[in-house]
Amino acid sequence: MNGAVMYAPGDVRVEERPDPEISAPTDAIIRVSAACVCGSDLWPYRGVEELEWPAPMGHEYAGIVEEVGSEVETIRTGQFVVGSFWASDNTCELCRAGYQSACLNRVPMGALGAQAELLRVPFADGTLVATPDLPPEDLIPSLLSASDVLGTGWFGAVAAQTGPGRTVAVVGDGAVGLHAVLAAKQLGAERIIAMSRHESRQRLAREYGATDIVEERGEDGVAKIKELTSGLGAHSVVEAVGTQESMLQAIRSTRPGGDVGFVGVGHDVAIPGMEMFWSLVHLHGGPAPVRQFLPELIDLIWKREIEPGNVFDLELPLRQAAEGYEAMDQRRAIKPLLRP
Numbered sequence: 001m002n003g004a005v006m007y008a009p010g011d012v013r014v015e016e017r018p019d020p021e022i023s024a025p026t027d028a029i030i031r032v033s034a035a036c037v038c039g040s041d042l043w044p045y046r047g048v049e050e051l052e053w054p055a056p057m058g059h060e061y062a063g064i065v066e067e068v069g070s071e072v073e074t075i076r077t078g079q080f081v082v083g084s085f086w087a088s089d090n091t092c093e094l095c096r097a098g099y100q101s102a103c104l105n106r107v108p109m110g111a112l113g114a115q116a117e118l119l120r121v122p123f124a125d126g127t128l129v130a131t132p133d134l135p136p137e138d139l140i141p142s143l144l145s146a147s148d149v150l151g152t153g154w155f156g157a158v159a160a161q162t163g164p165g166r167t168v169a170v171v172g173d174g175a176v177g178l179h180a181v182l183a184a185k186q187l188g189a190e191r192i193i194a195m196s197r198h199e200s201r202q203r204l205a206r207e208y209g210a211t212d213i214v215e216e217r218g219e220d221g222v223a224k225i226k227e228l229t230s231g232l233g234a235h236s237v238v239e240a241v242g243t244q245e246s247m248l249q250a251i252r253s254t255r256p257g258g259d260v261g262f263v264g265v266g267h268d269v270a271i272p273g274m275e276m277f278w279s280l281v282h283l284h285g286g287p288a289p290v291r292q293f294l295p296e297l298i299d300l301i302w303k304r305e306i307e308p309g310n311v312f313d314l315e316l317p318l319r320q321a322a323e324g325y326e327a328m329d330q331r332r333a334i335k336p337l338l339r340p
């Protein structure tokens with residue numbers, strides 16, 4: 001089969017890889033209908049994060065089950081399924097508490113390489129959620145988004161205690177930030193402030209439910225959020241970037257007693273202790289337990305109540321994956337979808 005492999009920063013190739021096989025009786029093999037490039041794939045692409053080169057790439061996937069192991073009970077061949085970027089048993093104590101991304105038996109799907117024609121999924125019963133039927137073609141991008149960006153943006157909004165009567169600010173206008181806006185709207189936020197200086201992303205943020213746009217960043221961005229919230233700061237702030245600047249911007253934009261939901265993968269982020277102490281904010285975040293939200297998200301997509309697939313503004317055949325990385329790196333695309 002063909003799959004994307006990163007050889008070094010900036011060097012992504014699609015090449016022949018061995019077909020995955022059932023290696024545990026709880027595995028499934030799926031034929032990937034759609035995969036995509038993630039903002040977090042850009043960290044190694046830009047040389048910020050080291051991988052063991054050459055590394056198979058991709059952790060977001062939706063597709064059709066080809067084969068299941070002998071102990072798989074609920075997932076069946078021929079079903080269309082979506083899974084999270086962590087495989088999880090969904091039975092351990094942490095999974096049952098809703099933290100499948102910290103599953104005691106978790107497996108990172110990125111290590112298996114979802115930007116490929118075929119993919120092995122460990123703990124098929126725990127990891128995968130089947131759609132009610134085979135989806136129409138136009139729903140596939142939205143279903144794929146549930147695998148990570150939508151689920152992650154959703155978790156950011158939930159972790160920030162988004163809800164009725166709350167003002168929510170979102171730091172970051174990538175796919176996750178935009179989906180945090182969508183989530184905030186669905187969760188009933190009263191006012192949603194998207195922080196973005198890119199026109200096409202501002203437009204999508206408004207489509208998803210943003211009521212205000214703030215173009216300023218850093219201290220100016222914080223001042224603008226305060227100005228919009230009677231000097232108090234937002235009740236809920238989603239951090240969807242993962243840099244020092246964005247994290248401090250998020251904390252400083254939150255009112256005392258408010259909540260920061262951080263879902264950007266933090267690279268060299270250090271929070272000054274005294275600042276955290278005096279802020280009086282709640283901090284909750286990390287790798288999103290997407291599996292917790294998948295049934296609800298698939299249901300909303302299936303009923304066409306949300307259309308998160310809009311974030312895919314570039315579609316390429318898998319063999320042109322390198323172009324997708326380049327376009328995303330240069331911010332020419334919000335998120336490229338890859339068709340095996």
Ligand SMILES: [Zn+2]
Pocket residue numbers: 088089090091092093094095096100102103104105106
């Ligand atoms: Zn578990």
